[in-house]
Amino acid sequence: MIRLTDINRIFQMGDQAVHALNHIDLRIASGEYVSVMGPSGSGKSTLLNIIGLLDKPDSGRYELDDRLITDLSEDELAQIRREKIGFVFQSFHLIPRLTAAENIELPLILSGMPPEQRQIRVNDALQAFELQQRAHHRPAELSGGQRQRVAIARATIMQPSVILADEPTGNLDHQIGAEVMLLLEALHHRGTTLIVVTHDRELGARAHRQIGMRDGRILTDQDNDTH
Amino acid sequence: MTLIDTLQTSFKTVVSYRIRSLLIILAMALGVAAVVILTAIGDGARNYVINQFSSIGTNLLVVLPGRAETSGSFLGAVLGQTPRDLTLKDAQLIGRLPYVRRYAPLNVGEAELSAANRLREVTVLGSNANLIPIRHMKLAQGSFMAPGTENNAQIVLGAKIAREFFPHTQAIGQRVRLGDSRFLVSGVLTAQGETMGFNTDEIVIIPIDFAQTLFNTTSLFRILIEAKNHSDIEPAKRAILATLKQSHDGEEDTTVITQDAILATFDKILQALTLAVAGIAAISLIVAGILVMNVMLIAINQRTAEIGLLKAIGATSGDIRRLFFAEAVWLSLVGAVLGFLLGQFGSLLLRLTFPQLPAWAPAWASVAGILVALATGVLASLFPANRAARLDAVKALGKK
Ligand SMILES: Nc1ncnc2c1ncn2[C@@H]1O[C@H](COP(=O)(O)OP(=O)(O)OP(=O)(O)O)[C@@H](O)[C@H]1O
Ligand SMILES: [Mg+2]
Numbered sequence: 001m002i003r004l005t006d007i008n009r010i011f012q013m014g015d016q017a018v019h020a021l022n023h024i025d026l027r028i029a030s031g032e033y034v035s036v037m038g039p040s041g042s043g044k045s046t047l048l049n050i051i052g053l054l055d056k057p058d059s060g061r062y063e064l065d066d067r068l069i070t071d072l073s074e075d076e077l078a079q080i081r082r083e084k085i086g087f088v089f090q091s092f093h094l095i096p097r098l099t100a101a102e103n104i105e106l107p108l109i110l111s112g113m114p115p116e117q118r119q120i121r122v123n124d125a126l127q128a129f130e131l132q133q134r135a136h137h138r139p140a141e142l143s144g145g146q147r148q149r150v151a152i153a154r155a156t157i158m159q160p161s162v163i164l165a166d167e168p169t170g171n172l173d174h175q176i177g178a179e180v181m182l183l184l185e186a187l188h189h190r191g192t193t194l195i196v197v198t199h200d201r202e203l204g205a206r207a208h209r210q211i212g213m214r215d216g217r218i219l220t221d222q223d224n225d226t227h
Numbered sequence: 228m229t230l231i232d233t234l235q236t237s238f239k240t241v242v243s244y245r246i247r248s249l250l251i252i253l254a255m256a257l258g259v260a261a262v263v264i265l266t267a268i269g270d271g272a273r274n275y276v277i278n279q280f281s282s283i284g285t286n287l288l289v290v291l292p293g294r295a296e297t298s299g300s301f302l303g304a305v306l307g308q309t310p311r312d313l314t315l316k317d318a319q320l321i322g323r324l325p326y327v328r329r330y331a332p333l334n335v336g337e338a339e340l341s342a343a344n345r346l347r348e349v350t351v352l353g354s355n356a357n358l359i360p361i362r363h364m365k366l367a368q369g370s371f372m373a374p375g376t377e378n379n380a381q382i383v384l385g386a387k388i389a390r391e392f393f394p395h396t397q398a399i400g401q402r403v404r405l406g407d408s409r410f411l412v413s414g415v416l417t418a419q420g421e422t423m424g425f426n427t428d429e430i431v432i433i434p435i436d437f438a439q440t441l442f443n444t445t446s447l448f449r450i451l452i453e454a455k456n457h458s459d460i461e462p463a464k465r466a467i468l469a470t471l472k473q474s475h476d477g478e479e480d481t482t483v484i485t486q487d488a489i490l491a492t493f494d495k496i497l498q499a500l501t502l503a504v505a506g507i508a509a510i511s512l513i514v515a516g517i518l519v520m521n522v523m524l525i526a527i528n529q530r531t532a533e534i535g536l537l538k539a540i541g542a543t544s545g546d547i548r549r550l551f552f553a554e555a556v557w558l559s560l561v562g563a564v565l566g567f568l569l570g571q572f573g574s575l576l577l578r579l580t581f582p583q584l585p586a587w588a589p590a591w592a593s594v595a596g597i598l599v600a601l602a603t604g605v606l607a608s609l610f611p612a613n614r615a616a617r618l619d620a621v622k623a624l625g626k627k
Binding site for chain 2: 074
């Protein structure tokens with residue numbers, strides 16, 4: 001359960017203040033599938049970063065699973081990110097010198113899990129995302145779709161309750177993008193909350209709930225009645 | 228993140244940035260190796276000089292005519308005037324002192340040695356039978372001023388002289404001419420080579436009376452004295468000075484140098500030199516430390532997006548600080564150990580190339596070299612690691 005109340009995020013650019021998030025009120029229930037759309041600069045990424053605890057609002061309340069986030073310490077925030085949140089980025093953000101398997105393993109290492117258990121989990125993930133053949137390849141040796149599969153495997157390896165995807169198909173061609181979306185939706189079917197920022201109307205329409213943003217405000221918030 | 232995982236992850240990073248890591252490790256290693264090798268040379272030189280100086284005698288005191296202008300400075304005495312000569316009588320008086328094991332009066336000069344159709348200029352020492360044991364010389368054959376023969380015209384030849392003059396025959400028993408006098412060869416010295424710039428292989432030794440006649444003098448050049456024990460050196464010195472003052476009508480016109488004091492001075496000077504050299508070498512380690520800092524800062528700049536990603540997947544600031552810190556520690560540690568090995572290997576090569584030089588790096592230098600390398604590496608990485616830990620996650624992720 002994500003509950004944002006009167007959230008503001010203001011960036012100071014020289015003597016100009018950019019209101020990236022302007023009095024945002026938003027509730028997302030566990031297991032929802034939400035798409036966020038809107039023109040460039042409307043605050044989509046900022047919203048996602050605040051939900052994902054990477055950024056802090058300048059004012060307002062944020063409760064995640066009934067826990068008030070706003071006054072947690074840096075280390076507590078890191079722990080929640082580790083355990084409850086999985087990020088998927090447009091540019092994949094894989095570490096180039098690590099193999100696919102090692103990239104997927106990273107969150108487990110950060111959590112302090114013993115190596116034997118990590119191995120089992122990583123092998124399962126490689127299998128689930130059909131990456132066994134690519135386990136020991138570095139990102140440079142992978143296709144865009146494979147890279148995003150590695151990134152999704154990494155985002156889900158800790159079995160988070162929320163997946164935040166910021167234009168996950170932005171760097172992929174249409175068909176591969178659709179495949180990646182299917183993978184993310186499969187996670188949603190297993191109960192994970194899925195929030196996807198996209199520019200693609202068609203992809204955005206697949207979500208059960210669509211949020212439209214402009215100038216840091218939520219303009220539209222509609223449920224898809226096909227579901 | 229566990230400590231082992233931190234060490235392992237950072238080690239992998241070090242390995243994957245191969246060239247960068249090799250360069251830093253090399254810089255560290257050269258610094259440590261420089262400390263080890265330079266102190267090995269310094270300490271080797273110190274030991275070399277001390278060994279040489281010890282080898283010329285044990286518990287040795289030397290009396291020379293003339294008074295040092297300022298007490299303790301033997302240089303002044305060496306260069307100073309000679310107000311009153313040392314005599315054989317002085318030497319005999321010293322010989323009777325309780326702390327003195329034995330003494331040898333000494334005259335030195337040049338004379339022409341001829342025998343078996345050969346002729347050459349040689350350095351002549353005039354002394355008594357004690358000279359040979361006091362100066363740690365050895366007779367390969369024969370004797371010098373053996374009891375009952377003290378008044379004979381006898382001569383001991385240095386090893387090289389003996390070989391030159393009598394390559395195919397026994398030297399002992401041969402007649403030689405030194406200046407205008409004839410001598411019977413009574414002994415040959417064991418070859419010793421050069422010690423403290425003085426080669427005993429190219430000298431001849433004759434009894435002091437003959438030397439004084441040969442050089443037409445009644446005064447002595449030096450008196451060499453061996454104290455009974457190490458603890459007798461200082462009392463012997465005082466007693467000698469008192470005796471000479473008395474015999475010289477109350478004039479303090481002689482100087483006594485102890486081997487011990489000179490040894491201590493040499494030791495101090497050369498130790499200071501070794502330290503100075505080690506210090507200079509250590510500066511290269513500081514340079515290596517600055518290099519580590521620079522490289523870590525560049526690494527953080529290059530890996531900014533990666534730091535953002537680590538934060539996004541749940542790394543704490545501490546995790547990131549420790550990862551970068553561990554990376555620098557690895558670089559410094561491997562560099563330091565490699566440098567130590569390199570330094571030991573270099574010292575070994577030095578010892579093999581110059582067998583006279585005991586080029587062993589003192590333990591303190593090796594330990595200090597490694598510790599300074601680690602400390603500079605660690606200190607130099609604190610600032611970059613902190614900077615990485617404090618990066619704003621969103622901004623870091625946005626950087627490409
Ligand atoms: N670190 C920052 N410093 C200054 N201004 C910022 C910063 N981050 C975002 N902004 C501004 O905040 C506003 C919202 O940015 P945001 O990245 O959330 O937009 P977006 O909807 O994700 O756009 P896009 O579709 O182009 O990704 C923009 O005007 C942007 O310029
Ligand atoms: Mg964006």
